[in-house]
Amino acid sequence: MIVLVPGVPAxxxxxxxxxxxxxxxxxxxxxxxxxxxxQVRVIAASAPAEKVARHLLATAGLEVVDDASDILxxxxxxxxxxxxxxxxxxxxxxxxxxxxxxxxxxxxPAALASLDPALADALWADVAGIGAAAxxxxxxxxxxxxxxxxxxxxxxxxxxxx
Amino acid sequence: MxxxxxxxxxxxxxxxxxxxxxxxxxxxxxxxxxxxxDAAFARVAxxxxxxxxxxxxxxxxxxxxxxxSPAEEKARVVDFVARVREAYPALVISVDTWRAEVGxxxxxxxxxxxxxxxxxxxxxxxxxxASYDVGIICTHTxxxxxxxxxxxxxxxxxxxxxxxxxxxxxxxxxAAGVARESIVIDPAHDFGKNTxxxxxxxxxxxxxxxxxxxxxxxxxxxxxxGETLDLPVGERLIGTLAATSVCALAGAxxxxxxxxxxTRQVVDMVWSIAGRRPPxxxxxxxx
Numbered sequence: 133m134i135v136l137v138p139g140v141p142a143x144x145x146x147x148x149x150x151x152x153x154x155x156x157x158x159x160x161x162x163x164x165x166x167x168x169x170x171q172v173r174v175i176a177a178s179a180p181a182e183k184v185a186r187h188l189l190a191t192a193g194l195e196v197v198d199d200a201s202d203i204l205x206x207x208x209x210x211x212x213x214x215x216x217x218x219x220x221x222x223x224x225x226x227x228x229x230x231x232x233x234x235x236x237x238x239x240x241p242a243a244l245a246s247l248d249p250a251l252a253d254a255l256w257a258d259v260a261g262i263g264a265a266a267x268x269x270x271x272x273x274x275x276x277x278x279x280x281x282x283x284x285x286x287x288x289x290x291x292x293x294x
Numbered sequence: 295m296x297x298x299x300x301x302x303x304x305x306x307x308x309x310x311x312x313x314x315x316x317x318x319x320x321x322x323x324x325x326x327x328x329x330x331x332d333a334a335f336a337r338v339a340x341x342x343x344x345x346x347x348x349x350x351x352x353x354x355x356x357x358x359x360x361x362x363s364p365a366e367e368k369a370r371v372v373d374f375v376a377r378v379r380e381a382y383p384a385l386v387i388s389v390d391t392w393r394a395e396v397g398x399x400x401x402x403x404x405x406x407x408x409x410x411x412x413x414x415x416x417x418x419x420x421x422x423x424a425s426y427d428v429g430i431i432c433t434h435t436x437x438x439x440x441x442x443x444x445x446x447x448x449x450x451x452x453x454x455x456x457x458x459x460x461x462x463x464x465x466x467x468x469a470a471g472v473a474r475e476s477i478v479i480d481p482a483h484d485f486g487k488n489t490x491x492x493x494x495x496x497x498x499x500x501x502x503x504x505x506x507x508x509x510x511x512x513x514x515x516x517x518x519x520g521e522t523l524d525l526p527v528g529e530r531l532i533g534t535l536a537a538t539s540v541c542a543l544a545g546a547x548x549x550x551x552x553x554x555x556x557t558r559q560v561v562d563m564v565w566s567i568a569g570r571r572p573p574x575x576x577x578x579x580x581x
Contacts, residue, residue, distance in 0.1 A: 142580040
Protein backbone atom coordinates (compact mmCIF):
# COMPACT_ATOMS: atom_id res chain seq x y z
CA MET A 133 0.00 0.00 0.00
CA ILE A 134 1.23 3.49 -0.90
CA VAL A 135 -0.24 6.78 0.33
CA LEU A 136 0.51 10.35 -0.79
CA VAL A 137 -0.02 13.32 1.53
CA PRO A 138 1.09 16.95 1.16
CA GLY A 139 3.81 18.29 3.46
CA VAL A 140 1.65 21.01 4.96
CA PRO A 141 3.25 22.42 8.14
CA ALA A 142 -0.17 23.47 9.43
CA UNK A 143 -0.73 19.74 10.07
CA UNK A 144 1.98 19.78 12.75
CA UNK A 145 0.98 20.12 16.42
CA UNK A 146 3.55 22.87 16.94
CA UNK A 147 1.55 24.98 14.47
CA UNK A 148 -1.93 24.12 15.77
CA UNK A 149 -4.56 26.86 15.84
CA UNK A 150 -7.72 27.03 17.91
CA UNK A 151 -9.70 26.76 14.65
CA UNK A 152 -8.03 24.18 12.42
CA UNK A 153 -7.45 25.79 8.99
CA UNK A 154 -6.82 22.38 7.41
CA UNK A 155 -9.42 20.25 9.19
CA UNK A 156 -10.65 18.49 6.02
CA UNK A 157 -7.13 17.81 4.82
CA UNK A 158 -6.11 16.53 8.25
CA UNK A 159 -9.07 14.15 8.30
CA UNK A 160 -8.28 12.86 4.81
CA UNK A 161 -4.61 12.32 5.73
CA UNK A 162 -5.56 10.47 8.90
CA UNK A 163 -8.03 8.24 7.06
CA UNK A 164 -5.49 7.31 4.38
CA UNK A 165 -2.57 6.82 6.77
CA UNK A 166 -4.72 4.60 8.99
CA UNK A 167 -4.81 2.01 6.20
CA UNK A 168 -0.99 1.67 6.29
CA UNK A 169 1.27 -0.26 8.55
CA UNK A 170 2.12 -1.25 11.15
CA GLN A 171 5.54 -0.43 9.65
CA VAL A 172 5.86 2.30 7.06
CA ARG A 173 8.66 3.67 4.90
CA VAL A 174 8.68 7.44 4.38
CA ILE A 175 9.66 9.08 1.10
CA ALA A 176 9.93 12.81 1.70
CA ALA A 177 12.19 15.39 0.09
CA SER A 178 12.39 18.15 2.71
CA ALA A 179 12.60 18.57 6.46
CA PRO A 180 9.01 19.88 6.81
CA ALA A 181 7.73 17.04 4.60
CA GLU A 182 9.57 14.51 6.75
CA LYS A 183 8.15 16.08 9.92
CA VAL A 184 4.61 15.93 8.58
CA ALA A 185 5.03 12.27 7.60
CA ARG A 186 6.43 11.32 10.98
CA HIS A 187 3.68 13.21 12.80
CA LEU A 188 0.91 11.55 10.80
CA LEU A 189 2.41 8.12 11.36
CA ALA A 190 2.98 8.69 15.06
CA THR A 191 -0.61 9.90 15.45
CA ALA A 192 -1.80 6.69 13.79
CA GLY A 193 0.47 4.63 16.04
CA LEU A 194 2.64 3.44 13.14
CA GLU A 195 6.37 2.86 13.09
CA VAL A 196 8.81 4.32 10.56
CA VAL A 197 10.96 1.54 9.12
CA ASP A 198 13.21 2.16 6.12
CA ASP A 199 12.59 -1.12 4.31
CA ALA A 200 8.88 -1.51 5.07
CA SER A 201 6.62 -2.47 2.19
CA ASP A 202 3.94 0.12 2.99
CA ILE A 203 5.01 3.59 1.91
CA LEU A 204 4.04 7.14 2.80
CA UNK A 205 5.04 9.60 0.08
CA UNK A 206 5.02 13.34 0.82
CA UNK A 207 4.50 15.81 -1.99
CA UNK A 208 2.12 18.30 -3.53
CA UNK A 209 1.43 20.34 -6.63
CA UNK A 210 2.16 23.97 -7.33
CA UNK A 211 1.97 26.80 -4.80
CA UNK A 212 0.98 29.42 -7.36
CA UNK A 213 -2.67 28.79 -8.02
CA UNK A 214 -4.04 32.20 -7.03
CA UNK A 215 -3.02 35.80 -6.42
CA UNK A 216 -2.88 35.04 -2.71
CA UNK A 217 -0.99 31.78 -3.09
CA UNK A 218 2.39 31.61 -1.32
CA UNK A 219 4.18 31.98 -4.67
CA UNK A 220 1.61 34.39 -6.17
CA UNK A 221 -0.28 33.47 -9.37
CA UNK A 222 1.40 31.72 -12.26
CA UNK A 223 -0.71 30.82 -15.27
CA UNK A 224 1.27 27.61 -15.80
CA UNK A 225 0.32 26.28 -12.37
CA UNK A 226 -3.09 24.83 -13.18
CA UNK A 227 -1.84 22.98 -16.24
CA UNK A 228 1.11 21.62 -14.32
CA UNK A 229 -1.18 20.37 -11.54
CA UNK A 230 -3.65 18.86 -14.03
CA UNK A 231 -0.87 16.87 -15.69
CA UNK A 232 0.51 15.80 -12.34
CA UNK A 233 -2.93 14.76 -11.12
CA UNK A 234 -3.50 12.66 -14.25
CA UNK A 235 -0.14 10.92 -13.80
CA UNK A 236 -0.83 10.24 -10.11
CA UNK A 237 -4.34 8.93 -10.63
CA UNK A 238 -3.48 6.69 -13.60
CA UNK A 239 -0.84 5.98 -12.21
CA UNK A 240 1.72 6.63 -14.92
CA PRO A 241 5.21 5.83 -13.55
CA ALA A 242 7.00 7.07 -16.66
CA ALA A 243 5.28 10.45 -16.51
CA LEU A 244 5.94 10.74 -12.77
CA ALA A 245 9.62 9.92 -13.25
CA SER A 246 10.01 12.55 -15.92
CA LEU A 247 8.35 15.57 -14.26
CA ASP A 248 10.09 18.77 -15.36
CA PRO A 249 12.18 19.72 -12.29
CA ALA A 250 12.78 23.28 -13.48
CA LEU A 251 9.08 23.96 -13.95
CA ALA A 252 8.25 22.25 -10.65
CA ASP A 253 10.81 24.50 -8.92
CA ALA A 254 9.46 27.58 -10.65
CA LEU A 255 5.94 26.72 -9.45
CA TRP A 256 7.07 25.82 -5.91
CA ALA A 257 5.75 22.28 -6.34
CA ASP A 258 7.10 19.62 -3.98
CA VAL A 259 7.51 16.71 -6.36
CA ALA A 260 10.91 15.26 -5.47
CA GLY A 261 9.34 12.63 -3.21
CA ILE A 262 6.79 11.77 -5.88
CA GLY A 263 9.59 11.38 -8.45
CA ALA A 264 11.51 9.13 -6.06
CA ALA A 265 8.42 6.95 -5.60
CA ALA A 266 7.52 6.86 -9.31
CA UNK A 267 8.98 3.39 -9.88
CA UNK A 268 6.71 1.97 -7.17
CA UNK A 269 3.53 3.41 -8.68
CA UNK A 270 3.09 0.76 -11.30
CA UNK A 271 0.19 0.95 -13.71
CA UNK A 272 -1.67 -2.05 -12.26
CA UNK A 273 -2.35 -0.08 -9.06
CA UNK A 274 -5.66 1.72 -8.56
CA UNK A 275 -5.73 5.22 -7.12
CA UNK A 276 -8.31 6.24 -4.54
CA UNK A 277 -8.37 10.03 -4.15
CA UNK A 278 -9.23 11.16 -0.60
CA UNK A 279 -8.56 14.87 -1.08
CA UNK A 280 -8.05 17.08 -4.12
CA UNK A 281 -8.15 20.82 -3.56
CA UNK A 282 -6.05 23.98 -3.38
CA UNK A 283 -7.66 25.85 -0.46
CA UNK A 284 -4.72 28.24 0.03
CA UNK A 285 -3.40 28.38 -3.50
CA UNK A 286 -1.34 25.22 -3.04
CA UNK A 287 -2.52 22.04 -4.76
CA UNK A 288 -2.95 19.19 -2.27
CA UNK A 289 -3.79 15.56 -2.87
CA UNK A 290 -4.33 12.68 -0.55
CA UNK A 291 -4.17 9.54 -2.67
CA UNK A 292 -4.09 5.89 -1.73
CA UNK A 293 -2.89 3.30 -4.21
CA UNK A 294 -4.22 -0.23 -3.84
CA MET B 295 -5.28 26.15 38.54
CA UNK B 296 -8.79 25.15 37.53
CA UNK B 297 -11.32 27.75 38.62
CA UNK B 298 -14.66 26.86 40.14
CA UNK B 299 -16.93 29.85 40.42
CA UNK B 300 -20.23 28.73 41.93
CA UNK B 301 -21.95 26.61 39.30
CA UNK B 302 -19.23 27.08 36.70
CA UNK B 303 -15.76 25.64 36.17
CA UNK B 304 -13.00 26.91 33.92
CA UNK B 305 -9.96 25.05 32.68
CA UNK B 306 -6.49 25.72 33.94
CA UNK B 307 -5.10 28.65 31.98
CA UNK B 308 -8.45 30.06 30.84
CA UNK B 309 -8.73 33.84 31.07
CA UNK B 310 -12.00 35.43 32.05
CA UNK B 311 -13.63 38.77 31.37
CA UNK B 312 -15.59 40.10 34.33
CA UNK B 313 -17.83 42.90 33.07
CA UNK B 314 -18.79 45.64 35.49
CA UNK B 315 -22.53 46.19 35.88
CA UNK B 316 -23.37 49.02 38.25
CA UNK B 317 -26.71 49.26 39.94
CA UNK B 318 -25.68 52.64 41.25
CA UNK B 319 -26.65 56.20 40.40
CA UNK B 320 -23.17 57.57 40.89
CA UNK B 321 -20.30 55.23 39.88
CA UNK B 322 -17.32 57.06 38.46
CA UNK B 323 -17.26 55.67 34.96
CA UNK B 324 -20.86 55.30 33.85
CA UNK B 325 -22.30 57.97 36.17
CA UNK B 326 -25.55 56.12 36.68
CA UNK B 327 -26.09 54.93 33.11
CA UNK B 328 -27.28 51.55 34.37
CA UNK B 329 -28.97 52.74 37.55
CA UNK B 330 -32.39 51.79 36.22
CA UNK B 331 -32.90 48.05 36.43
CA ASP B 332 -33.79 47.68 32.77
CA ALA B 333 -30.68 49.62 31.76
CA ALA B 334 -28.55 47.35 33.93
CA PHE B 335 -30.24 44.31 32.41
CA ALA B 336 -29.54 45.66 28.92
CA ARG B 337 -25.90 46.12 29.94
CA VAL B 338 -25.80 42.44 30.98
CA ALA B 339 -27.20 41.44 27.59
CA UNK B 340 -24.56 43.55 25.85
CA UNK B 341 -21.59 42.16 27.75
CA UNK B 342 -22.82 38.59 27.37
CA UNK B 343 -23.05 39.21 23.64
CA UNK B 344 -19.50 40.59 23.77
CA UNK B 345 -18.29 37.37 25.36
CA UNK B 346 -17.95 38.22 29.03
CA UNK B 347 -17.86 35.09 31.17
CA UNK B 348 -18.65 36.97 34.39
CA UNK B 349 -20.76 39.98 35.35
CA UNK B 350 -19.85 41.84 38.51
CA UNK B 351 -22.95 43.49 39.87
CA UNK B 352 -22.46 46.27 42.36
CA UNK B 353 -24.96 48.28 44.36
CA UNK B 354 -22.60 50.75 46.01
CA UNK B 355 -19.99 52.90 44.35
CA UNK B 356 -16.49 52.52 45.70
CA UNK B 357 -15.86 56.19 46.36
CA UNK B 358 -17.22 58.01 49.44
CA UNK B 359 -20.79 59.22 49.21
CA UNK B 360 -24.24 58.84 50.66
CA UNK B 361 -24.33 55.90 53.03
CA UNK B 362 -26.19 52.94 51.61
CA SER B 363 -27.77 50.68 54.21
CA PRO B 364 -27.66 46.89 53.84
CA ALA B 365 -31.39 46.99 53.15
CA GLU B 366 -30.93 49.51 50.36
CA GLU B 367 -27.98 47.59 48.92
CA LYS B 368 -30.07 44.42 48.87
CA ALA B 369 -32.94 46.25 47.23
CA ARG B 370 -30.55 47.28 44.46
CA VAL B 371 -28.98 43.92 43.75
CA VAL B 372 -30.85 40.85 45.06
CA ASP B 373 -33.84 40.79 42.72
CA PHE B 374 -31.60 41.87 39.89
CA VAL B 375 -29.29 38.90 40.49
CA ALA B 376 -32.30 36.60 40.41
CA ARG B 377 -33.44 38.09 37.11
CA VAL B 378 -29.98 37.69 35.54
CA ARG B 379 -29.68 34.17 36.94
CA GLU B 380 -32.92 33.14 35.30
CA ALA B 381 -32.10 34.75 31.95
CA TYR B 382 -28.46 33.61 31.73
CA PRO B 383 -27.92 30.22 33.36
CA ALA B 384 -24.43 29.86 31.85
CA LEU B 385 -23.20 33.25 33.07
CA VAL B 386 -21.07 33.63 36.19
CA ILE B 387 -22.72 36.17 38.46
CA SER B 388 -20.43 38.02 40.83
CA VAL B 389 -21.65 40.58 43.30
CA ASP B 390 -19.42 43.39 44.49
CA THR B 391 -20.15 43.65 48.19
CA TRP B 392 -18.26 43.58 51.45
CA ARG B 393 -21.29 42.77 53.61
CA ALA B 394 -21.99 39.18 54.66
CA GLU B 395 -25.70 39.93 55.00
CA VAL B 396 -25.89 41.11 51.41
CA GLY B 397 -23.66 38.25 50.29
CA UNK B 398 -26.04 35.66 51.73
CA UNK B 399 -29.03 37.28 50.08
CA UNK B 400 -27.43 37.39 46.63
CA UNK B 401 -26.24 33.79 46.95
CA UNK B 402 -29.83 32.77 47.69
CA UNK B 403 -30.77 34.63 44.49
CA UNK B 404 -28.19 32.75 42.42
CA UNK B 405 -24.84 34.55 42.69
CA UNK B 406 -21.67 32.51 42.00
CA UNK B 407 -18.98 34.82 43.35
CA UNK B 408 -18.65 37.35 46.15
CA UNK B 409 -16.26 40.10 45.09
CA UNK B 410 -15.10 41.62 48.34
CA UNK B 411 -13.48 44.78 47.04
CA UNK B 412 -12.84 45.95 50.59
CA UNK B 413 -10.48 43.23 51.69
CA UNK B 414 -12.40 41.36 54.36
CA UNK B 415 -13.93 44.30 56.18
CA UNK B 416 -16.76 41.99 57.24
CA UNK B 417 -15.12 38.84 58.64
CA UNK B 418 -18.26 36.74 58.11
CA UNK B 419 -18.23 37.08 54.35
CA UNK B 420 -15.98 34.01 54.00
CA UNK B 421 -18.47 31.94 55.98
CA UNK B 422 -21.21 32.95 53.57
CA UNK B 423 -19.03 32.00 50.59
CA ALA B 424 -18.30 28.64 52.21
CA SER B 425 -21.88 27.84 53.08
CA TYR B 426 -23.12 28.62 49.57
CA ASP B 427 -20.07 27.04 47.88
CA VAL B 428 -19.40 30.14 45.82
CA GLY B 429 -16.20 31.88 44.80
CA ILE B 430 -14.62 34.71 46.73
CA ILE B 431 -12.34 37.50 45.58
CA CYS B 432 -9.81 38.39 48.26
CA THR B 433 -8.57 41.93 47.75
CA HIS B 434 -5.91 44.11 49.31
CA THR B 435 -6.88 47.51 50.59
CA UNK B 436 -4.16 48.16 53.13
CA UNK B 437 -6.74 47.90 55.87
CA UNK B 438 -8.71 51.00 54.97
CA UNK B 439 -12.37 51.40 55.87
CA UNK B 440 -14.77 50.67 52.99
CA UNK B 441 -15.54 53.63 50.77
CA UNK B 442 -12.65 55.78 51.90
CA UNK B 443 -9.98 57.27 49.67
CA UNK B 444 -6.32 56.55 50.25
CA UNK B 445 -4.64 59.37 52.11
CA UNK B 446 -0.92 59.35 52.82
CA UNK B 447 -0.84 55.57 53.00
CA UNK B 448 2.67 54.27 53.39
CA UNK B 449 4.08 50.83 52.66
CA UNK B 450 7.58 49.49 53.09
CA UNK B 451 6.79 47.32 50.09
CA UNK B 452 3.32 47.60 48.59
CA UNK B 453 3.61 44.31 46.69
CA UNK B 454 4.70 42.41 49.76
CA UNK B 455 1.79 43.96 51.63
CA UNK B 456 -0.67 43.04 48.88
CA UNK B 457 0.62 39.48 48.73
CA UNK B 458 0.69 39.11 52.50
CA UNK B 459 -2.84 40.40 52.99
CA UNK B 460 -4.50 38.65 50.05
CA UNK B 461 -2.84 35.31 50.73
CA UNK B 462 -3.78 35.61 54.39
CA UNK B 463 -7.35 36.36 53.35
CA UNK B 464 -7.31 33.43 50.91
CA UNK B 465 -6.10 31.08 53.65
CA UNK B 466 -8.79 32.40 55.96
CA UNK B 467 -11.39 31.64 53.27
CA UNK B 468 -9.93 28.17 52.80
CA ALA B 469 -10.04 27.53 56.55
CA ALA B 470 -13.66 28.69 56.60
CA GLY B 471 -14.49 26.01 54.06
CA VAL B 472 -14.38 27.79 50.71
CA ALA B 473 -13.06 25.43 48.00
CA ARG B 474 -9.44 26.10 47.07
CA GLU B 475 -10.32 26.45 43.38
CA SER B 476 -12.97 29.04 44.27
CA ILE B 477 -10.58 31.54 45.85
CA VAL B 478 -9.10 34.39 43.82
CA ILE B 479 -6.75 37.17 44.93
CA ASP B 480 -6.84 40.77 43.70
CA PRO B 481 -4.25 43.46 44.53
CA ALA B 482 -7.03 46.05 44.13
CA HIS B 483 -5.37 48.81 42.15
CA ASP B 484 -6.06 52.25 43.64
CA PHE B 485 -7.73 50.81 46.76
CA GLY B 486 -5.56 51.97 49.63
CA LYS B 487 -2.94 52.90 47.05
CA ASN B 488 -1.65 55.99 45.32
CA THR B 489 -0.70 55.98 41.66
CA UNK B 490 2.90 55.00 42.40
CA UNK B 491 1.66 52.03 44.40
CA UNK B 492 -0.67 50.90 41.62
CA UNK B 493 2.08 51.24 39.04
CA UNK B 494 4.41 49.14 41.16
CA UNK B 495 1.71 46.53 41.72
CA UNK B 496 1.24 46.36 37.95
CA UNK B 497 4.98 46.12 37.30
CA UNK B 498 5.38 43.32 39.85
CA UNK B 499 2.06 41.51 39.37
CA UNK B 500 4.00 38.37 38.47
CA UNK B 501 4.95 38.06 42.14
CA UNK B 502 1.25 37.72 42.99
CA UNK B 503 0.77 35.14 40.23
CA UNK B 504 3.70 33.21 41.70
CA UNK B 505 1.73 32.67 44.92
CA UNK B 506 -0.28 30.07 42.99
CA UNK B 507 -3.61 31.71 43.77
CA UNK B 508 -5.44 32.85 40.63
CA UNK B 509 -5.12 36.62 40.24
CA UNK B 510 -7.86 39.07 39.30
CA UNK B 511 -6.94 42.58 38.20
CA UNK B 512 -9.28 45.53 38.20
CA UNK B 513 -7.60 48.24 36.16
CA UNK B 514 -10.39 49.62 34.10
CA UNK B 515 -10.26 53.40 33.65
CA UNK B 516 -8.92 53.88 37.16
CA UNK B 517 -7.23 57.00 38.51
CA UNK B 518 -3.73 55.51 38.38
CA UNK B 519 -4.17 55.32 34.60
CA GLY B 520 -5.67 58.81 34.53
CA GLU B 521 -2.91 60.35 36.64
CA THR B 522 -0.16 58.56 34.75
CA LEU B 523 -1.38 59.88 31.41
CA ASP B 524 -3.12 63.01 32.72
CA LEU B 525 -6.38 61.95 31.15
CA PRO B 526 -9.93 62.18 32.46
CA VAL B 527 -12.39 59.33 32.83
CA GLY B 528 -13.56 58.52 29.31
CA GLU B 529 -10.08 58.80 27.80
CA ARG B 530 -8.31 56.05 29.70
CA LEU B 531 -8.98 52.99 27.57
CA ILE B 532 -5.57 52.85 25.90
CA GLY B 533 -3.76 53.26 29.20
CA THR B 534 -6.01 50.63 30.74
CA LEU B 535 -5.19 48.22 27.95
CA ALA B 536 -1.45 48.86 28.32
CA ALA B 537 -1.69 47.93 32.00
CA THR B 538 -3.86 44.97 31.04
CA SER B 539 -1.21 43.63 28.69
CA VAL B 540 1.45 43.79 31.42
CA CYS B 541 -0.78 41.84 33.80
CA ALA B 542 -1.70 39.34 31.09
CA LEU B 543 1.95 38.67 30.26
CA ALA B 544 2.51 37.90 33.94
CA GLY B 545 -0.44 35.51 33.96
CA ALA B 546 -3.39 37.26 35.63
CA UNK B 547 -6.53 35.19 35.05
CA UNK B 548 -9.55 37.47 35.54
CA UNK B 549 -10.00 41.02 34.22
CA UNK B 550 -12.66 43.24 35.76
CA UNK B 551 -13.55 45.63 32.96
CA UNK B 552 -15.85 48.20 31.49
CA UNK B 553 -14.75 47.41 27.90
CA UNK B 554 -15.08 43.67 27.26
CA UNK B 555 -14.25 43.43 23.56
CA UNK B 556 -11.06 45.47 23.70
CA THR B 557 -9.80 43.75 26.83
CA ARG B 558 -10.54 40.29 25.46
CA GLN B 559 -8.49 41.07 22.34
CA VAL B 560 -5.56 42.35 24.37
CA VAL B 561 -5.59 39.41 26.77
CA ASP B 562 -5.91 36.83 23.96
CA MET B 563 -3.08 38.47 22.04
CA VAL B 564 -0.78 38.63 25.05
CA TRP B 565 -1.73 35.11 26.16
CA SER B 566 -0.69 33.89 22.70
CA ILE B 567 2.56 35.89 22.82
CA ALA B 568 3.24 34.21 26.15
CA GLY B 569 2.73 30.84 24.47
CA ARG B 570 -0.31 29.94 26.57
CA ARG B 571 -2.91 30.18 23.81
CA PRO B 572 -2.63 29.04 20.17
CA PRO B 573 -3.53 31.57 17.49
CA UNK B 574 -7.17 31.48 16.51
CA UNK B 575 -6.40 30.45 12.94
CA UNK B 576 -2.88 30.56 11.50
CA UNK B 577 -2.12 29.43 7.95
CA UNK B 578 0.25 32.10 6.58
CA UNK B 579 3.50 30.44 5.60
CA UNK B 580 2.16 27.07 6.74
CA UNK B 581 0.23 26.08 3.62
